[in-house]
Amino acid sequence: MSFSMEIKRELTRIETSDICCKDYELTGIIRAGIVLKKYKGKSRLFFTTENASLSRHLYSRVKELYKNSPDIFILRTRRFRTHTVYRLEFTHLLGDEMKNILKKMGISLIEDGEKISYEKIDINNRCCKRAYLRGCFLANGSISDPDRSYHLEITFPNLLLTLECISLLKEFDVESRYIRRKGHYLVYLKEGQEIVDFLNVIGAHNALMKLENIRILKDMRNQVNRIVNCETANLEKTVNASVRHVDSIKYIAEKRGLESLPGNLREIAVLRLENPDASLSELGQMLTPALSKSGVNHRLKKIDSIAEDLRLSGI
Ligand SMILES: [Zn+2]
Known part of the structure; x- marks a missing residue:
């Protein structure tokens, strides 16, 4: 399992009883991850993931908080290897109730339901800010295998969400940067320490410890190399x-x-x-x-x- 998968699995298993945090985590997932797509002549709201535990998590959160559930489609694609893709569809929920839910998340459909528009949202509690960032990472985040390099990124569909994420991270003293790529925005972290801090903010404590262990081992290896180099030179x-x-x-x-x-x-x-x-x-x-x-x-x-x-x- 990739390190990203491992972290997401840990995150979906976090036990929380705070409704406020559950709500904002879901908001993070939906804001970062929902996509409007034309399918069979109709614009539909989809959330797509290859991560089974995330799809279950999202499904049960929506059901728990809103007494309604998205439709789940399981698709198998054959590109390089067989992928299983979970597609959650929210379109049939687009009654007034769903519109209100989306509105609360700072999302509205404009141009006759052909386009998503995002508004800024204000999050008051620190616990909810963490939950929101966790949601964003669950939806669109990835991290490289720390044995090879340190890199963490979260993709966003527009600049508003991107800057929002950066300023929330700043509140936790995590300095991130962003670049634009293929019509999307990437918020990224490159330093081991920043990534450790980020994992702490979103509550991925097992992953944090694993990463710290790898960092310590790498450090020791470097020190041993330095000693060997000196001895060789002598x-x-x-x-x-x-x-x-x-x-x-x-x-x-x-x-x-x-x-x-x-x-x-x-x-x-x-x-x-x-x-x-x-x-x-x-x-x-x-x-x-x-x-x-x-x-x-x-x-x-x-x-x-x-x-x-x-x-x-x-x-
Ligand atoms: Zn909260």
Whole structure:
């Protein structure tokens, strides 16, 4: 199951007894998701989803709040793979009662029922604002798989609903942006933290914890990578230095013999030749008495400079 599906399933299972919130969640679903379509010569109001639990949820909410229910059609389409699409039709409810319900949701039909028009709605309670945003996400929201990337978006049919969503999110300190695409508007979040905050606002707490776990794991993985990178870099530094030392020592041995070196340098030169992979501190430990890393470095540098002088003098 996709992460979007998982969240929506969680959201449709939220237990609430507050009628105010139920009402505004439904308002969110309908405002974001209802579509007017011409079908068999008649304009009809549809809500379409591939999500079975959402279609059940919407059906039972309408029935519970308005003692009336939409018609459900189950369609199977074959594009790439078999899809099951649930279409809820509200057309037959378009009596005065339904008109009033829609009106309360800030929706009216204009141009002889050929077009939907939306008005601004005012939501007073904070609990209802959360419920409304939850409804919008249920209807038209999606989120990418957080293992791959952080992206959450909600599609709206017009600018009014888009700006309304953005300003409601702002009230909960969630900063969102929007773009226009193919006649629709997308409100989107790109940061992991913003998405976590959004899931908190709409009450998807299980999804929130799952996302946080993934974020923590990703963070740890990055840290481990950084440590490994540093270790690799250090190792390369050690190896490069060792190769240079061995070159110097061999050059001196060839041109002048190692016995030409003072005792303390000769000692470290022999150790270096015998242990090309050892770090400076390890070399220091092999000496009696032991010598510090910087002491070893100092002696090897001297050997390097003696070799350098030899090379320059062309002997
Ligand atoms: Zn409420």
